[in-house]
Amino acid sequence: MITRFAPSPTGPLHLGHAYSAILAHDMAKAAGGVFLLRIEDIDQSRARPEWEAQIYDDLHWLGLSWATPVMRQSERLPVYQTALHTLWDQGLLYPCNCTRRDIQQAAAAPQEGALQYGPDGVIYPGTCRDKPRPDVMGDMALRLDMRRAAATVAWTEDSTPDKKQVFGPEAFVQTIGDVVLARRNMGTSYHLSVVLDDAAQKISHVIRGADLADSTPIHVLLQKLLNLPTPIYHHHKLIRDDAGKRLAKRDDARAISKYRDEGATPNDIRRMVGLPAV
Numbered sequence: 001m002i003t004r005f006a007p008s009p010t011g012p013l014h015l016g017h018a019y020s021a022i023l024a025h026d027m028a029k030a031a032g033g034v035f036l037l038r039i040e041d042i043d044q045s046r047a048r049p050e051w052e053a054q055i056y057d058d059l060h061w062l063g064l065s066w067a068t069p070v071m072r073q074s075e076r077l078p079v080y081q082t083a084l085h086t087l088w089d090q091g092l093l094y095p096c097n098c099t100r101r102d103i104q105q106a107a108a109a110p111q112e113g114a115l116q117y118g119p120d121g122v123i124y125p126g127t128c129r130d131k132p133r134p135d136v137m138g139d140m141a142l143r144l145d146m147r148r149a150a151a152t153v154a155w156t157e158d159s160t161p162d163k164k165q166v167f168g169p170e171a172f173v174q175t176i177g178d179v180v181l182a183r184r185n186m187g188t189s190y191h192l193s194v195v196l197d198d199a200a201q202k203i204s205h206v207i208r209g210a211d212l213a214d215s216t217p218i219h220v221l222l223q224k225l226l227n228l229p230t231p232i233y234h235h236h237k238l239i240r241d242d243a244g245k246r247l248a249k250r251d252d253a254r255a256i257s258k259y260r261d262e263g264a265t266p267n268d269i270r271r272m273v274g275l276p277a278v
């Protein structure tokens with residue numbers, strides 16, 4: 001078993017991260033497997049070296065150990081570009097220069113019906129899909145043409161009387177839409193990087209929060225398109241604050257470092273998130 005914890009160095013790790021990291025670590029160790037770390041720093045406008053240093057420090061303090069070298073996404077842009085070229089050459093990507101506002105407005109047009117949301121927010125209404133495609137990929141945002149992409153992995157469900165597809169291409173189109181695979185001037189996206197990196201690190205079990213479960217169909221689709229293995233997915237419960245709201249990066253009050261400063265022990269943290277002490 002190979003598991004991983006893949007934080008973004010854009011803020012302090014909080015109790016939710018501690019839960020995710022400990023779970024992935026303990027599952028690997030219990031199975032005699034390997035626990036890996038990956039720094040998801042593709043968004044260089046938000047990633048900070050001091051947050052990365054704090055991640056190592058907090059995880060060591062929690063008693064976790066991982067195999068080195070640690071993978072850092074900012075060092076893997078050529079790998080992401082190669083995969084984008086593969087998809088581009090298959091005619092599955094198109095450039096998009098819509099702003100968030102353009103998308104909101106187009107999706108809210110009367111003929112579009114009620115606003116539909118997917119894993120990345122409002123489902124893209126397709127404004128740039130049928131524009132003539134340039135010869136080269138360029139630095140614009142690139143979207144996956146979901147109808148074409150999902151058609152390449154279509155299957156037939158034969159057990160139902162009307163031979164209806166259970167989660168076929170149409171479901172990808174309706175519930176996910178044309179997601180961004182390369183953000184403008186970034187050369188990649190969360191979805192593309194995570195899929196390529198999980199494959200490169202030979203992750204057998206992806207252990208992550210339930211908030212990412214909606215993205216998993218996108219990841220499995222990309223694995224099929226790029227000829228990569230599909231790991232086993234384990235989406236765990238989210239750690240919530242006293243009001244029942246899930247913790248976010250800005251919840252500095254729940255930062256692991258804050259509990260440390262106040263004298264908590266790693267076992268206190270384990271207990272707080274409902275894991276057995278060691």
Ligand code: GLU
Nearest residue numbers: 006007008040194208212
């Ligand atoms: N980097 C993501 C985050 O910090 C996690 C990605 C994943 O586990 O797939 O939320």
